[in-house]
Amino acid sequence: MNNKNNNNRFTKILFWNIRGLNSQEKWDAIRDKISESACQVLCIQETKRESFDYFYIKRFCPKSLDQFAFFPSVGASGGLLTVWNSSIFDGSIVQMNSYAITVKLACKLDNKTFHVTNIYGPANLA
């Protein structure tokens, strides 16, 4: 939209607080938004899942989004997931705690490096 007259690429990072991704409905919605945005990085908040593996990621990610880092939910609350396209980015986890995952992404096309921090702050901290 805004980049119609620009001949350079945009790095696109999709963020979404999904409120739990344990259903086909959520998987479909994420897949559609990935396709709509043509993102190379995906940051999900409130996964409400304790673990992820490659096969689970494939339920909602296309082939190109193939590397990931996650922080498990505590029971049914919170949970963070960052997924990136490894043919474009070399990614490594810099830091991780219950509220944030920081991933360092080195772009293979222009050798530029940046950090993406995926943060979720629960609404009612006691």
Next chain:
Amino acid sequence: MRNPENRNKPGGDTGEMNMFNELISDLDLVDIPFSGRNFSWSNMQADPLLVKLDWVFTNSSWTLSHPATFVQPLSRPISDHIPYVLHIGTHIPKGCMFRFESFWVEHPGFMDIVKLHWDNSPVYANAAKNLSSKLKQVRSGLRKWSKSLSNLNKLIFNCNWVLQLLDGLEDQRILSRLENSFRRLVKHHLSQLLDSKRKY
């Protein structure tokens, strides 16, 4: 929340807002606004409470090195938060590669287009040149044809556009009953379109 305008109804904890703002300035963070939208979360009621609960921050050195950075909000098919895309301008030129989609072959009009362009290519004495010219013709023909093909993508784009418009309107005022049911209708229609796209 950073200030009372991050909410469409009165309320919010001033102490927490101050803490948030102090932290942002202490860490030298730069708030990237969501283009055209004030709020990112809704309690999904008819007279909704809307709040900006989602934030994107960079820092001042980033602003200088990456001036072409903005956040594009997307329509919300599910969840009470909107999805949004951070765009970061790079200096990598866009590729203009020709991509052949395998589903084209199954499309009824496909062979006709190929034949039309294959047969209409200018004839050269040199066989290699002849072949390459035919391939070039077919490629450009298919490229044009494929654009008219994807009506579905256009419809999906339009639905998302309308949904965003209504969500944006809701930022400013309560939606009427008619507008609300129209939004439900469009959402339903969009989910059907997306279903058929997935099957494809």
